[in-house]
Amino acid sequence: MDFVGEILVIVVVFLMGFVAVLRWNEVRYRKKGLPPGTMGWPVLGETAVFFKQGPSFMQNRKDRYGNIFKTHILGCPTVISMNPDLNSYILLNEKKGLVPGYPQSMLDILGKSNVAAVHGPLHKVMRNAFLSILNPTIMRENVFPKIDTFMSSHLSNWSGKIIDLQENTKEMAFLSSLNLVVSEGKSLKSEVFMQEFYALVSGVLSLPINLPGTSYRKGFKARNAILDLLQEIVDKRRDSPNKHDDLLAHILKLENLSDEQIIDLIITISYSGFETVSTTTMMCAKYISDNPTALQQLSKEHIGIREKKKSPDDPLTWEDFKSMHFTKAVIYETMRLATVVNGLFRKTTQDLELNGFMVPKGWRIYLYIRENNYTDSFFENPLAFNPWRWLENNKEHQKYFMQFGAGCRLCPGQEYGIAEISAFLYYLVTRYRWKEVAGNTMLSFPRVRAPTGLQIQVWDC
């Protein structure tokens, strides 16, 4: 056989090998009653194509198999549901064996007491702890004034500068919650802390492959560094006679929480409000500058609040925040149109029948909620930025708006997050005018992000 012939034989053998492995992987998941779909490669499944194609991966499979199908992503056999009513049912029925099913990477990196990952009695303990430290009185008297002071200072001296809103809002979300949770945050090498935190965030949704250079390995290392920093703060606090006025002081008053649970709670607060808040804030600024009528109405609301104050520099009050109805509508509409949260993960604790399909025990379910936001029977003219729709009395579409989740997992940081974004927008709109600099492009999946940043040129009002 000549050289070309040998190469051909090798290629054919390889191709046959690939096909055999793919086929074997399909056959081993062929159980009666499972939804239709494909499983891809052993271990890797269809993760790469899922991330690469995002919404079109979903649409292709929906066209081929219907709105419930199986696949293998992020290291697990997974059923994807694009059925809005089934998604609501799953979120409202955790007790029927539909518990959170976030990928292993998230549990390893955010900790095994992370509220969003645990279920049963531990979930109750951690969620109650969370709700008690962000209760309405603490929110009004302690948290909101701090958010306001932080935002007022964060948005000072922007005039004449080019600001990268993506970087800036990330920094804002991280520092704002660090400042609130541990008041030592600022003096505590916050730059080092921030870099470790960014590495932790990138590892949270990754394949759990612990090899040098993987996001998972970097995220895990960052977790350990953050654990050391936080443990040092907790130890010092316990030995300190000084009084502190931050969320950690409230957390340390809670009974029956171990140090590990306290630290996981701090990481959860910082993580949960990081990407959601920073992305929503960045996209709010983008949408209002693209929609002059919305910007005009927002300015009117904010200037109205400022004009009622003795001095324009007086801080925002809780009552001011509560009166910002149009601001809240802008935030909701931004979350809908940009789809800050694409989907939620659940896991079955027993074999379950869902919509006529069998989902085996231990499988993941990915509730793909993105599509609801662009369905015209839920949101008329869904591709238009229309904050006014949230001021109407139509509650029907709100049932399908799941950006804050639903049921016993409904986001407990919702008001805190909206307060941060509202205060940011207030100082942006009342102090500055801005214009996007050319060359900004946006990607929408798996995260909303501007690969080269979102630059704006800023002037004083």
Ligand code: HEM
């Ligand atoms: C615009 C901002 C935000 C969005 C879009 C958002 C979205 C969500 C969603 C969709 C869930 C449900 C997850 C699930 O069912 O698996 C959730 C849960 C959660 N969120 Fe938020 N969130 C935001 C802000 C925040 C903030 C600022 C915090 C912290 C202060 C926070 C803390 C949490 C926690 C701890 C949970 C888990 C609750 C549980 O499992 O009981 N979130 N969030």
